[in-house]
Structures are given as structure tokens and as C-alpha cells.
Amino acid sequence: MGTLNGKTALVTGSSRGMGRAAALRLAREGALVAVHYNSDKDAADEVVATIEKDGGRAFAVRAELGVPGDVHELFLGLEKGLKERTGGTDLNILVNNAGVMGGISAEDTTPEVFDRLVAVNAKAPFFIIQRALKNMPNGGRIVNISSGLTRFANPEEIAYAMTKGAVEQLALHYAKLLGPRNITINSVAPGITRNGNPAFGIPEVVEQMAGLSAFNRVGEPEDVADVVAFLASDDARWITGSFVDATGGTLLG
Ligand code: NDP
Incomplete structure (x- = not known):
């Protein structure tokens, strides 16, 4: 018997990366998972098929986030x-994972690039939460994926880090509002975590990135997904408004 039997979950951006890993893990615990994606339907369908092959339940939902009408489209498909x-239409667990990185110096960041980062990484999670709360019964769970970059300096990601700093505020203030409904809301901050970025195919670069972690390796999507699953579980009922460092001990000194 899974710890999330009978629960429903939405994981944004779960066609790949750590969103995918979180969707697989929540489904393994028994949740019915909405696998959200934007551009890669085949990848989302593969996640759904993998979950179903393992005896779980899932379906794919498409919506581009960061554009007008995004939340409406997402919830049409979800509901x-x-x-x-x-x-x-009950939604017990919401994982705000979808995000875009900048990888661009402050000098080269245009207002358009900045607006896009804010729209996808900060504005969309705010309005997804606002909408999701209409469907969330008492005892629900909200997990927002932030980044270790709210704590470690990286001049190539100043605007991106600003959006993640904004996302972290959601946990603090919403925790107070949602406590009476026994809904928890927390931030998880991953460090460098393997994804489709070509950098992960270059051994010297991977070695350099691994050296930032106390464990001398880069994070795997499952390292973060397990933390998300814990926060989504009943075991985490006493944790809310928290920032959880899931960076694998990055830059501890
Ligand atoms: P990936 O880049 O591997 O995947 C991103 C996911 O988000 C995809 O499913 C993609 O969908 C979806 N997505 C991206 N933009 C949009 C959009 N505009 N509308 C809807 N969906 C969108 O993600 P990661 O696993 O690398 O990162 C996941 C989260 O973790 C992000 O919030 C990221 O900022 C954060 N993070 C990542 C780190 C890392 O090292 N990887 C470190 C710290 C934080 P599709 O492919 O279908 O378009």
C-alpha cells in the first residue's frame, strides 16, 4: 500500500528532469498524477506510459506557462x-516544478528575457497556487521548486535567481494562510541536477560541477524527487513555510 493511495497530484514540467522523477515517485506511492508539459508531448506520454507499466495511474496535460490564459488552460486539462x-476534481498535491533558466549575464539580460523568466518561474506558480486552492481539500500539499542559487552567487543567473527568491516567499506567507486548512507549503532548493543540458555529457564539466557538492557528484533527478515525495507525504505534516536545501551540500566551505 502506497503512502499516497487515493491522492491526486499535479507536477508542472514533468515531461523530463526532476519533474519527471517526482511524477514517477508520487505515482509509485499511489497518487494519480497529472503529468504537465509544454512542448514535448512524446516525452509526457512516455512518463505516463512508464507509470502505467508500473501499475500506477497518470495522464498528460499540456499548457504553456508564462503566457496569457496559461492557468486556465492548465486547469481545463487537469479537471x-x-x-x-x-x-x-480534488487536487491533493501540487508541485510547482516547471521553470526556465537564464544562463545570461546581467549586462545582456533584456527586459524581454527578464519578463519571460518572471512569467514562467514566479508569476505562473503564484497563479497556479491561487487556482489550485479552489480544488485542494484540507490536508493538501504544495511544493515549490526553488534553487540553491538563492544562496550561492552566480553572475550568469542573477535574473533567474531573483525569480527563485520570489518563489520562496510563497511558502513563508502562504503557510500562515493555509495552516487552518492543514495545507502545507514548502520550497525545495536543488543544486546542480542532471537534466538534458549538453553540459552533462562533458566529463570535465561534470567533474567540476560535482566538486561543488560535499558528496562530489552532481544531483540526480531522483535525489530531489525523493525530497518532494517526503514533503507530499503525511510524514511531513508538521513542516510548512520551510526552505529545504536539497543541493547535496553545495559549497559548504
Ligand atoms: P528541465 O529543463 O529538464 O525540464 C523543464 C520542464 O519544465 C519540462 O517538462 C518543460 O516542458 C517544462 N517547462 C519549461 N518551460 C515551460 C513553460 N513555459 N510552460 C510549461 N512548461 C514548461 O528541468 P529541470 O529538471 O532541470 O528543472 C526543474 C526545476 O528545477 C526548474 O524549476 C529549475 O529552475 C529548477 N532547478 C534546476 C536545477 C538543475 O540543475 N537542473 C538546479 C536548481 C533548480 P517541455 O519540455 O514539455 O517543454
């Missing part, structure tokens, strides 16, 4: 998928 499978 349709939930209704077909559960007869209702």
Missing part, C-alpha cells in the same frame, strides 16, 4: 483528466 478518472 477533465481528474473527472474522467475519479469522478471529481
Whole structure:
């Protein structure tokens, strides 16, 4: 019996990376998972198929975040998928994971690049939470993926780090508001974590990145997904408004 049997979950940006790993892990615990994606339908379908092959339940939902009407489109697909499978539209677990990185110096950051980072990384999670709270029963869970870059300096990611700093504020203030409903909300900050970035195919670069962690390796998506699953579980009922460092001991000194 999984710890999340009977629960429903939405993981934004779960067609790949740590969102994918979180979707697989939550489904393994018994949750019905909405696998959200933007551009890569095949990847999202593969995540759903993998979950189903393992005996879990999932469906894919497409919505581009950071554009007008994004949350409306997301919840149209989400509610349709939930209704077909559960007869209702309850959402117990929300993981705000989808995000875009900058990788651009402060000098070269245009207002358009800045607006896009804010729209996808900060504005979308705010309005997704606002909307999700209509569907979330008491005892729900919200996990927002931040970044270790709110604590470690990187001049190539100043605007990106600003968006993650904004996301962290959601946990602090919403925790107070949602406590009476027994809904918890927390931030998880990953360090360098393997994804589709070509840098992870270059051994010297990987070695350099690994050296930043106390464990001398880069993070795997599952390292972060397990933390997300814990925060989504009943075991984490007493944790809210928290910042959880999941950087593998990055730059401890
Ligand atoms: P990936 O880059 O591997 O995947 C990003 C996911 O988000 C994809 O599913 C993608 O969908 C979706 N997505 C991106 N932009 C949009 C958009 N505008 N609308 C809807 N969906 C979108 O992600 P990672 O696993 O690397 O990162 C996940 C989270 O962790 C992000 O918030 C990131 O900022 C954060 N993070 C990552 C670190 C790392 O080293 N990887 C370190 C610290 C934090 P699709 O492919 O279908 O377009």
C-alpha cells in the first residue's frame, strides 16, 4: 500500500528532469498524477506510459506557462483528466516544478528575457497556487521548486535567481494562510541536477560541477524527487513555510 493511495497530484514540467522523477515517485506511492508539459508531448506520454507499466495511474496535460490564459488552460486539462478518472476534481498535491533558466549575464539580460523568466518561474506558480486552492481539500500539499542559487552567487543567473527568491516567499506567507486548512507549503532548493543540458555529457564539466557538492557528484533527478515525495507525504505534516536545501551540500566551505 502506497503512502499516497487515493491522492491526486499535479507536477508542472514533468515531461523530463526532476519533474519527471517526482511524477514517477508520487505515482509509485499511489497518487494519480497529472503529468504537465509544454512542448514535448512524446516525452509526457512516455512518463505516463512508464507509470502505467508500473501499475500506477497518470495522464498528460499540456499548457504553456508564462503566457496569457496559461492557468486556465492548465486547469481545463487537469479537471477533465481528474473527472474522467475519479469522478471529481480534488487536487491533493501540487508541485510547482516547471521553470526556465537564464544562463545570461546581467549586462545582456533584456527586459524581454527578464519578463519571460518572471512569467514562467514566479508569476505562473503564484497563479497556479491561487487556482489550485479552489480544488485542494484540507490536508493538501504544495511544493515549490526553488534553487540553491538563492544562496550561492552566480553572475550568469542573477535574473533567474531573483525569480527563485520570489518563489520562496510563497511558502513563508502562504503557510500562515493555509495552516487552518492543514495545507502545507514548502520550497525545495536543488543544486546542480542532471537534466538534458549538453553540459552533462562533458566529463570535465561534470567533474567540476560535482566538486561543488560535499558528496562530489552532481544531483540526480531522483535525489530531489525523493525530497518532494517526503514533503507530499503525511510524514511531513508538521513542516510548512520551510526552505529545504536539497543541493547535496553545495559549497559548504
Ligand atoms: P528541465 O529543463 O529538464 O525540464 C523543464 C520542464 O519544465 C519540462 O517538462 C518543460 O516542458 C517544462 N517547462 C519549461 N518551460 C515551460 C513553460 N513555459 N510552460 C510549461 N512548461 C514548461 O528541468 P529541470 O529538471 O532541470 O528543472 C526543474 C526545476 O528545477 C526548474 O524549476 C529549475 O529552475 C529548477 N532547478 C534546476 C536545477 C538543475 O540543475 N537542473 C538546479 C536548481 C533548480 P517541455 O519540455 O514539455 O517543454
